[in-house]
Amino acid sequence: MVDILILGGIVRTTDAERSVIGKGAIAIEKNKIVAVGPRDELKRDYDADRVIEADGKVILPGFICTHAHMTSVLDHNMMCNLDSSQFKEFMDMLTKHWWPMLEDQSTKEDVYYGTRFAALKMLKSGTTCVTDMVEGPNALPGILDSSARAIEEIGIRAVIGNEVSERLVVNPKTGETGSENAEEGIRENIGFIEKRNNKDGLVKGRFALHSAYTCSPELLKKTRQLADKHKTGILIHLAEIPPKLLQEKYGKTAPQLMDDIGFLGPDVLAAHCIHLSDADLEIFRKNDVKIAHTPMTNALAGLTVARVPDMLEAGLTISLGHDCFFTMDFLECIRWVFLVHKQYRLNPTLMTADQVLEIATINGARALQMEKEIGSLEPGKKADLIIVDPKCPTPINNNTLSSFIVSDMNGTDVNTVIVDGKIIMEHRKFNTVDEQEVLESCVERATDLWERDKKLFPKLWL
Numbered sequence: 001m002v003d004i005l006i007l008g009g010i011v012r013t014t015d016a017e018r019s020v021i022g023k024g025a026i027a028i029e030k031n032k033i034v035a036v037g038p039r040d041e042l043k044r045d046y047d048a049d050r051v052i053e054a055d056g057k058v059i060l061p062g063f064i065c066t067h068a069h070m071t072s073v074l075d076h077n078m079m080c081n082l083d084s085s086q087f088k089e090f091m092d093m094l095t096k097h098w099w100p101m102l103e104d105q106s107t108k109e110d111v112y113y114g115t116r117f118a119a120l121k122m123l124k125s126g127t128t129c130v131t132d133m134v135e136g137p138n139a140l141p142g143i144l145d146s147s148a149r150a151i152e153e154i155g156i157r158a159v160i161g162n163e164v165s166e167r168l169v170v171n172p173k174t175g176e177t178g179s180e181n182a183e184e185g186i187r188e189n190i191g192f193i194e195k196r197n198n199k200d201g202l203v204k205g206r207f208a209l210h211s212a213y214t215c216s217p218e219l220l221k222k223t224r225q226l227a228d229k230h231k232t233g234i235l236i237h238l239a240e241i242p243p244k245l246l247q248e249k250y251g252k253t254a255p256q257l258m259d260d261i262g263f264l265g266p267d268v269l270a271a272h273c274i275h276l277s278d279a280d281l282e283i284f285r286k287n288d289v290k291i292a293h294t295p296m297t298n299a300l301a302g303l304t305v306a307r308v309p310d311m312l313e314a315g316l317t318i319s320l321g322h323d324c325f326f327t328m329d330f331l332e333c334i335r336w337v338f339l340v341h342k343q344y345r346l347n348p349t350l351m352t353a354d355q356v357l358e359i360a361t362i363n364g365a366r367a368l369q370m371e372k373e374i375g376s377l378e379p380g381k382k383a384d385l386i387i388v389d390p391k392c393p394t395p396i397n398n399n400t401l402s403s404f405i406v407s408d409m410n411g412t413d414v415n416t417v418i419v420d421g422k423i424i425m426e427h428r429k430f431n432t433v434d435e436q437e438v439l440e441s442c443v444e445r446a447t448d449l450w451e452r453d454k455k456l457f458p459k460l461w462l
Contacts, residue, residue, distance in 0.1 A: 004028040005048035008055035013377040014361045020398040028383040031421035058388040062128025063330040064364025067271040067292035067321025070118035070132050071111045074446040075102045082460050101453045106136035108146040115150035117442035118324050125329040125411025128384040128419045129157040133208045140184045144192040148203045155424040155432045161208025161235050162188040193230050208235040212254040213245050224263045233267035240272035255280040274306045290317045290367035295336050297323040305344045319367035320360050329411035334360050338406050353402040387416040
């Protein structure tokens, strides 16, 4: 007897053999997959408390987003109310808008309500695991608990860390920054990791740092030591902006600096990684650094295109994120990464459908060092999967399935979502929360945040 038996449908496992089972089935007991195989065999071998008939549908591992800032949904569309003539480049967006108007104003309540909405939107379009860098330096301590409470209420799996930096001004007269808030942020991460990482729960902790240009080498080294001590990984933005800022300060690019101080390793998940030289790529390869590719938000910020084809050729693990700045429908991100490198390199053969699907699933698990737990549909792994009601103009079979997912599938095609063996959404209706309440509460928090910003930054507001 098992808890759930899914019968029928085309199963795309994303296992090492890229197996596709035409009329497949999956058996789930508690929070794990116990069998994957042909429908007739599993129907014969297993009885279940709950049987889900999935004939004519597609069964996939849930998508894994490896870079997000879930509270940023409160900032969506705020720029439409600001005088954009005051923003000339990416650093203006950070220093005049993002940091002062969102990060520094975020409260624990903002984090809770924004995270609930983002998690719901992601689950509804097929994302079952998210990596979130929680930003709110003035909401410490307790910000990670607020995030985790929201995540668990919605039912998504998550790896989270409080984003630490030394950018906060400690002397307004001189503009001097300091490390006091960074120390508090590190304590926040340590406490959460110690509380959560030894339990079999939905939410795990990691150390998170903003970047090499807002964190001193001393802070980077300290975090590396703490990550080793606590046997967990590190999240960081890396090579997001042109390297001149670091080169002017240290005479090195960010990867070179981090390599020199012993920061890099296979447990470092670096987001963006846009501006990388051949030497930087070799440093990444040597240290087995994992990469969270964020093509849509890089474009939104007016940045260039990361060297993903070169990274794949070098054997690097490329995963996919969306920052929550723009759409949270992962199918849009998947389609973007499938297309943009073809266009940028003038080569239509780059980025196959199979590659992109794996970037969105099993590579995400590898990037988090969780490939033994999630990322594919195999016995012994956590039961994180989606059932898709395909609306495709052509036949779907073993040969066309990957192409359908990348070219034709939309987030609204996701019918049912299972995370950790629990049916979170069925027939597009949530079993965990009242969707309308989640939406309305988020709008209320965004409205409150915007009103606070209007009072603090009247010269920026239209």
